[in-house]
Amino acid sequence: MRPDDAAAFHEFVQAQWPRLVRTAYLMTGDHAEAEDVAQTALAKAGASWRRIQATERPDAYVRRILVNCNNNRFRRKRPSLLFGDKTPDVAVPDPTLRIDQRDALRKALLNLPPRQRAAVVLRYWEDLPEAEVALAMGCSVGTVKSQAARGLEKLRADPALADVSPAQGTTSW
Structure with a gap:
């Protein structure tokens, strides 16, 4: 170089x-x-x-x-190995969510299939436009929309997240 x-x-x-x-x-x-x-x-x-x-x-x-x-x-x-009950040493640094909420969300994210997880993380956590998520994932914008929608649907249906509400000012899920 x-x-x-x-x-x-x-x-x-x-x-x-x-x-x-x-x-x-x-x-x-x-x-x-x-x-x-x-x-x-x-x-x-x-x-x-x-x-x-x-x-x-x-x-x-x-x-x-x-x-x-x-x-x-x-x-x-x-x-x-991927879906075991493994707790990371460092939590996601997000002061707006309580520790138990972060844990519940992290565990729910890990239960999503990899493409749904990537779509949800890139689209809603990284707040990237759908076109950039599609570029990052190597798929079409339509696939991003469907994968993100399916991922969000699974997160909404997860009983562990029943008490978790989105933080003020964040994207609703």
């Missing part, structure tokens, strides 16, 4: 790291795995940084790599 490309990539990583880890955490449910997924995505992005940097939205491109890395991780894991 040329020095000017390396400097631009380093600046990109510094600016995007917290968001990439947060997004990966919401998809994996585990802080360590989220960091691994984010690091893998950035390693892949670094190898093609010159091409990625020339795109209109390098952040969207890297987010797509992140989703792919998470999907690859999910395919390799056995379902029993």
Whole structure:
């Protein structure tokens, strides 16, 4: 990598790291795995940084790599390991929700199929437009809409979330 490309990539990583880890955490449910997924995505992005940097939205491109890395991780894991009652060391930093609500929501998110989880996280937590979510997931906008709708429907039907109400000013689900 040329020095000017390396400097631009380093600046990109510094600016995007917290968001990439947060997004990966919401998809994996585990802080360590989220960091691994984010690091893998950035390693892949670094190898093609010159091409990625020339795109209109390098952040969207890297987010797509992140989703792919998470999907690859999910395919390799056995379902029993993914859906066990595993509590992460670090909770999602959201001061508007109580700890028990965050736990219930995290567990409910982990029970969603990976594509529904990705659609819900990217669309409603990251607040990305449907077109960007479609780009990140490698699917059509219609698929994003249907996956997000199915995911939200499952979250609404989850009895563990019966007492959880959306925080003031957040997207209703």
